[in-house]
Amino acid sequence: MSSSQDPAPAIDAVPTLYGDTMFRSRLEADWAATLDGAGIQWLYEPETITLPSGAVYVPDFWLPELGTWIEVKGPGIPRVEKTAELARSRACGCEAACSCRWPGGEFVLLGRSAAPSRWNESGHRPRYGYAMWEALWGPSAYFVTCPACARAQCITLRRPWLCRACHRSVEKQELHSPVDRVVRFIETSRAGGLFAMPDLGKPFTDEELGPYEEPEEN
Numbered sequence: 001m002s003s004s005q006d007p008a009p010a011i012d013a014v015p016t017l018y019g020d021t022m023f024r025s026r027l028e029a030d031w032a033a034t035l036d037g038a039g040i041q042w043l044y045e046p047e048t049i050t051l052p053s054g055a056v057y058v059p060d061f062w063l064p065e066l067g068t069w070i071e072v073k074g075p076g077i078p079r080v081e082k083t084a085e086l087a088r089s090r091a092c093g094c095e096a097a098c099s100c101r102w103p104g105g106e107f108v109l110l111g112r113s114a115a116p117s118r119w120n121e122s123g124h125r126p127r128y129g130y131a132m133w134e135a136l137w138g139p140s141a142y143f144v145t146c147p148a149c150a151r152a153q154c155i156t157l158r159r160p161w162l163c164r165a166c167h168r169s170v171e172k173q174e175l176h177s178p179v180d181r182v183v184r185f186i187e188t189s190r191a192g193g194l195f196a197m198p199d200l201g202k203p204f205t206d207e208e209l210g211p212y213e214e215p216e217e218n
Contacts, residue, residue: 018188092104111133134178142175147173151163
């Protein structure tokens with residue numbers, strides 16, 4: 001028997017193989033498939049980080065082209081203190097114009113369980129719903145695709161709005177919040193349904209990206 005005081009049921013932490021990687025949970029594997037569907041390069045648990053508090057933390061995903069960490073948390077798993085501390089410690093600390101390797105510093109997101117598609121949604125309704133995410137520190141995170149390099153990513157509304165991969169302007173592109181339901185979520189435990197994106201090739205190298213140049217002010 002449950003009561004209103006009981007926590008929400010947790011997503012089963014069932015080890016799940018996706019591609020060549022064994023994930024600790026199905027939700028992590030689903031996020032890996034969702035990132036693949038959006039053409040986003042990722043690494044799973046690539047680094048053990050010692051936070052300023054002294055706590056040791058292993059974030060779930062690092063997106064090397066985008067300077068972005070993603071920690072996957074399902075319902076019933078409310079503790080996000082380490083994720084929030086990482087977000088604070090890796091955010092841009094520039095006093096004037098940002099000179100960070102990635103505009104605004106390293107970005108930290110929480111990846112949540114999928115939001116279902118709406119019953120009255122027009123057009124083709126995705127089978128498994130839409131990706132939901134949130135930023136734990138600083139401005140909200142908005143999804144955008146760079147017109148120059150075609151990299152899908154999340155950015156904040158701190159100006160200038162620049163692609164985190166190639167540093168080109170995304171000022172004229174449409175931005176989407178999670179509630180807009182635009183990023184299709186992929187469930188690896190169900191057959192079919194991969195949302196195919198173009199093959200964007202290997203991650204950029206620093207030599208290919210070239211030196212960072214300050215954008216000209218209008």
